[in-house]
Amino acid sequence: MIKPKIGVLVCTARRPEMLKRCLSSLLPQTRSEHFDVELVVIENETPTRLDAEFWTDLQGVRTHHVVEPVPGICPARNAALAFARQAGFDCIALIDDDEIAQPGWLEAHYKTLTHHEAMATHGPVYFDYEVPPPAWWTISDPEPGIDGAATSWAATNNNLLSCRIFDLPGFDASFDPELVHSGGDIDFFQRLNAAGGKIVWSSNARVTEWTPLARLQMDRFLEREEGFAKDLVKTIRKRKGDFRVAWRFGLRLLRELPLISRDRLRDLLRQVDDGGIARLRWRRRIAHCRGYWKGLWSPARDIRKIDGA
Numbered sequence: 001m002i003k004p005k006i007g008v009l010v011c012t013a014r015r016p017e018m019l020k021r022c023l024s025s026l027l028p029q030t031r032s033e034h035f036d037v038e039l040v041v042i043e044n045e046t047p048t049r050l051d052a053e054f055w056t057d058l059q060g061v062r063t064h065h066v067v068e069p070v071p072g073i074c075p076a077r078n079a080a081l082a083f084a085r086q087a088g089f090d091c092i093a094l095i096d097d098d099e100i101a102q103p104g105w106l107e108a109h110y111k112t113l114t115h116h117e118a119m120a121t122h123g124p125v126y127f128d129y130e131v132p133p134p135a136w137w138t139i140s141d142p143e144p145g146i147d148g149a150a151t152s153w154a155a156t157n158n159n160l161l162s163c164r165i166f167d168l169p170g171f172d173a174s175f176d177p178e179l180v181h182s183g184g185d186i187d188f189f190q191r192l193n194a195a196g197g198k199i200v201w202s203s204n205a206r207v208t209e210w211t212p213l214a215r216l217q218m219d220r221f222l223e224r225e226e227g228f229a230k231d232l233v234k235t236i237r238k239r240k241g242d243f244r245v246a247w248r249f250g251l252r253l254l255r256e257l258p259l260i261s262r263d264r265l266r267d268l269l270r271q272v273d274d275g276g277i278a279r280l281r282w283r284r285r286i287a288h289c290r291g292y293w294k295g296l297w298s299p300a301r302d303i304r305k306i307d308g309a
Contacts, residue, residue, distance in 0.1 A: 005035065005090050006089060006093055007087060008039050009083075009092055009094055010040065012042070012097035013076070019041070022098070025101040027060075028103065029107075030061045038061070040080060041065050042083070044073070044076040045069065064083065066083050074176065074180065077094075077184070080094075081173060091160055092160070095157065095158060096209070098209055098210050099158070099208065099210070108205040109205040110160060111202075112147055116198070118148075118198040119198050119199065120154065120159060120165070120189065121159060122154035122155070122158060123201070123203070123206060124158070124205075125206075126206060126207070128209065128210050128211065131216065133211075133216055134216060134275060135276060136280040147202060148202075149200060150199065150200055154186075154189040157209070158207045165192060168197055170195045175187075178234060179234055179235065180231070181230065183230075225291070226291040229291025230295040232295065233296055236248070249296055253293065256288070263285065
């Protein structure tokens with residue numbers, strides 16, 4: 001009996017140590033009675049220099065190396081999908097280079113995908129911190145959830161997809177390069193769902209994301225929040241059009257301005273140090289407003305429309 005072939009796709013850019021940890025965690029996943037596995041490393045912009053000894057450790061696994069010269073996560077992901085389609089994989093797994101796959105990760109994804117006859121699965125991401133996170137840090141580990149529960153969206157940091165997505169009517173299996181933050185993932189999976197592709201939760205397909213000190217800085221966090229807000233506007237524009245998105249986010253901007261002033265005043269009058277929680281509240285509102293404003297004024301000509309979404 002011919003076993004299905006799964007390609008595990010890892011996009012990376014100038015992070016050799018993270019990539020090493022990720023690939024090392026994938027090696028045990030390649031030994032399965034149910035499927036064959038090939039690893040695909042997609043390097044963005046500049047090839048990462050890994051020592052020869054490390055590549056020797058991967059010799060027992062068929063490994064492919066792709067370089068995508070166009071900077072950005074969406075071009076890298078599109079290069080990954082293009083390679084997967086050409087390679088003739090039956091399924092493709094997506095994991096980020098800063099993540100470590102827990103034992104049984106790929107088996108859990110495959111079991112959920114086949115048992116629930118889904119087009120894609122999405123699994124939980126837990127966090128491993130270089131130092132304890134500050135009091136204002138709002139990201140926490142996910143709840144286990146119900147295996148096989150349907151969802152309408154996902155991120156691309158922990159997934160298994162059937163390559164039937166490439167032949168799904170009405171679905172363009174590529175990432176929109178105009179959405180450079182979280183919007184690219186969400187847009188991809190929302191379009192998949194709108195085209196009839198079933199997406200389910202795989203509760204036992206766990207990965208752990210390494211979170212270094214640099215990511216725990218408030219300015220870095222707010223920069224990401226601004227980008228998310230900008231992509232949110234662009235994504236909704238794809239579905240609702242220019243007029244409705246301008247009305248929706250124009251009103252939201254007007255509503256947020258007095259709330260920013262209120263929260264800023266409360267922070268100034270606060271007598272007790274709360275670890276930055278109050279400061280984050282109003283600065284986060286400002287970051288979102290900046291993102292909304294930039295999204296409203298960004299060019300719409302390259303943003304693909306969605307019918308029926």
